[in-house]
Amino acid sequence: MSARSAPKRQSAKTPALSLESKFLRLGLMSAEDFVLHLPLRYEDETQIMPIASARPGLMSQIEGEVVRSEIVLKPRRQLTAVLRDESGEIHLRWLTFYPSQQAQMTPGKRWRVRGEVRGVRHGFEMVHPKVSVAGAPLSMALTPVYPTTDGLSQASLRKAIGSALTTVDLCDTLSHTIRSRLGLMELREALQTIHSPPADLDPTSLLEHTHPAWTRIKFDELLAQQLSLAAARDQRQVRRARPLGPVVSGKQDASLTERLLASLPFALTAAQARVLQEIESDLGRSFPMYRLLQGDVGSGKTIVAALAALRAISHNAQxxxxxxxxxxxxxxxxxxxxxFEPLGVKVCWLAGSMPVKAKRESLEAIRSGEAKLVVGTQALIQEGVEFCALGLVIVDEQHRFGVSQRLSLSRKGEDAVRGSVAGTTLDLIPHQLTMSATPIPRTLAMTFYADLEVSSIDELPPGRTPVVTKLFASDRRMDIIAHVAQACAEGQQTYWVCPLIEESEALDLQNAVDTYAELVQALSPRRVGLVHGRLTPAEKALVMNSFRNAELDVLVATTVIEVGVDVPNASLMIIEHAERFGLAQLHQLRGRVGRGAKRSVCVLMYQTPLSMLARQRLRAMYETQDGFEIAQRDLDLRGPGELLGSRQSGLTLLKFADLAQDGGLVVVAREQAIVLRETDPQTVRKHLDRWMRGKEDYLRT
Known part of the structure; x- marks a missing residue:
């Protein structure tokens, strides 16, 4: 058997998927699944347009007679035809075609064609138009186009959805009183309008999801999510955790917090003290804490986390x-x-790059309970890591981790506590504190984090100087290099951030390797270093330690320095091709400077021409340093994906609502969820059954 023929034989053995299997790929099983499978867009097949009225870029439906057709061999084999009506002619073209399509285009035959009109040198054309019989009755409504999968035609979907609409029992989960008060359409009417809109309905309102029918669908989806998150919160409060309340005064461990606070060269801000009190109050309860600690770059989240850790350690928990x-x-x-070392608390390190012997020692210290605080990367959730009594889990930059990763660490604690608490059948699980330097806008917090308690550090520690942000086009590059040389002469250190490591043919971006070589030459004898993601952890650590110890004047870097790097003497940040970075990422990078007493500057160097989105991002960076304001602008510009990170792990929990547009609906849905949970649990169950099947358990992670 030849290598070429093997795939054909293999493919012949693969049975074709049944229609039911194709529906299952889309999650369509029950009649309700089909009626809630809503269109992506619509085609207007309600009228025939004269060819002379066609306009480039618009979808048009035309009827006419084929006047000529041929197969053209250059520049590639393709089928072309010309269709004529009383007003003019239009060219049709197929880049790939079957003999049956060639036969269709026999001169003298009449067809109805639909497609996007394109302007070409010889007039108008359609590429791969949809062809149907001329003279057939016109559709009386806009034709929906649904999300589909390989091998599943729109005709099959429309037929199945139409059948479901006539058979499904669409009892409305919202009473007439609620609908009237909130100004919402009845559900069946809304779905009928979306699936089969009348011809006189403005398709723009449907496509942009502003029609009252879409308002009803979005409200139901948001209400279901609010109900589910509230149920998740209730369920968590039923679970059990080890209470980590105030330690009895007079014991040695009781002074851990006081001793650490006394050793610090600074006092907690009012905001830090407030959120610490919120965290410690949660830790003292018998159900697990699930709290998000958010604060702007440099607001002091780490010391708050350290003090929370000491509370757990004081109870002999890890x-x-x-x-x-x-x-x-x-x-x-x-x-x-x-x-912690001066307090006699053992801190253990665990990372994938550790030597075998060192890793073995760390694992034993964790297993025995000798290590009270374990700091590490995803190595903490690997097989073989066994905790003795894990009482508190802290996850930094939580949006960088997937749900499964965060759960894996929590489960390490569940197993450990279950085995260490004798005489009880309860499964005790650890408290959880997640941290984020990307503040969550209020709408996003209400929608995706309503099941978590949220603490916000909304002030910066004294001594943090505001960072001056300046915008420069890339043609001022030599001026910026001269400014860096002057800063070096004054004893300041500089970050120079590039978006790529090496040269790319696809993107004309200044890269880190070339920039490093350029600055070494231009700034000689100043000391320039280079750090990026392809270096080994040991190599990165060596360069970063040199920069921290002021053994380097300039650090050329990729975004590996985006979070957590703290060098107070670095007071100048150059971000090259700033237009290529996201708004949250720009804000994180800017937060690497302004950590000392010196006046700090962040230069955003951009390449023209700028897109509208890039202009809005750079303007936001120039106008504000408030992380909460920047997060809200990021949400408005790009939606929740960037801020949520991998929390959803690829599963779209909101298919229809748009948080940038529907913030008001979120508030109303939240209020209605509270009322329904208090007064009508039966309706709550029906609503969740309709909208959250397959998602509730996921939300509760």
């Missing part, structure tokens, strides 16, 4: 702190070690 990168995790380890 604490695990997981960070997304080895660079950030190592910085946490160094800081925690410097704080």
């Amino acid at each position: 604490v695990a702190l997981m960070a997304p990168t080895e660079l950030l995790a190592e910085q946490h380890f160094n800081k925690m070690h410097s704080w």
Whole structure:
């Protein structure tokens, strides 16, 4: 058998999927699944347009007679035809075609064609138009186009959905009183309008989801999510955790917190003290804490996490702190070690790059309980990591981790506590504190984090100087290099951030390797370093330590320095091709400077021409340093994906609502969810059954 023929034989053995199997791929099983499978867009097949009225870029439906057709061989084999009506002619073209299509285009035959009109040198054309019989009755409504899968035609979907609409029992989960008060359409009417809109309905309102029918669908979806998140919160409060309340005064461990606070060269801000009190109050309860600690770059989240860890350690419980990168995790380890070692608290390090012997020693210290605080990367959730009594899990930059990763760390604690608490059948699970330097806008917090308690550090520690942000076009590059040279002469250190490591043919971006070589030459004898993601952890650590110790004047870097890097003497940040970075990422990078007493500057160097989105991002960076304001603008510009990160792990929990547009609906849905949970649990169950099948358990992670 030849290599060429093998795939054909294999493919012949693969049975074709049944229609039911194709529906299952889309999650369509029950009649309700089909009626809630809503159109992506619509085609207007309600009228025939004269060819002379066609306009480039618009979908048009035309009827006419084939006047000529031929197969053209250059520049590639393709089928072409010309269709004529009373007003003019239009060219048709197929880049791939079957003999049956060639036969269709025999001169003298009449057809109805539909497609996007394109302007070409010889007039108008359609490429791969939809062809149907001329003279057939016109549709009386806009034709929906649905999300589909390989081998499943729109005709099959429309037929199945139409059948479901006539048979399904669409009892409305919202009473007439609620609908009237909120100004909502009846559900069946809304779905009928979306699936089969009348010809006189403006398709724009349907496509942009502003029609009252879409308002009803979006409200139901948001209400279901609010109900489910509230149920998730209730369920968590039924579960059990070890209470970590105030330690009895007079014991040695009771003074851990006081001793650490006394050793610090600073006092907690009012905001830090407030959120610490919120966290400690949660830790003292018998059900697990699920709290998100958010604060702007440099607001002091780490010391709050350290103090929370000491509360757990005072109860002889272990604490695990997981960070997304080895660079950030190592910085946490160094800081925690410097704080905790004088207190007699053993801090253990665990990362994938550790030598075998060192890793074995760490694993044994974790297993025995000797290690009270364990700091590391995803290595913490690997097989073979066994905790003795894990009482608190801290996850930094939580949006960088998937749901399954965060759950894996929590489950390490469930297994450990279950085995260590004798005489009880309860499954005790650890408290959880997640941290984020990307503040969550209020609408997003209400929608996706309503099941979590949220603490916000909304003030910066004293001594943090505002960072001056400046915008420069890339043609001012030599001026910027001269400014860096002057800063070096004054004893300042500089970050120079590039979006790529090496040259790319696809993107004309200044890269880190070339920039490093350029700056070494231009700034000689100043010391320039280079750090990026392809270096080994040891190589990264060596360069970063040199920069921290002021052995380097300039650090050329990719975005590996985005989070956690703390060098107070660095007061100048150059971000090259700033137009290529996301708004949240720009804000994180800018937060690497302004950590000392010196006036700090962030230069956003951009290449023209700028897109509208890039202009809005750079304007936001120039106008504000408030992380909460920047997060809201990021949500408005790009939607929730960037801020949510991998929390949803690829599953779209909101298919229809748009948080950038539907913030008002979120508030109303939240209020209605509270009322229904208090007064009508039966309706709550029906509504969740309709909208959250397959998603409730996921939300509760």
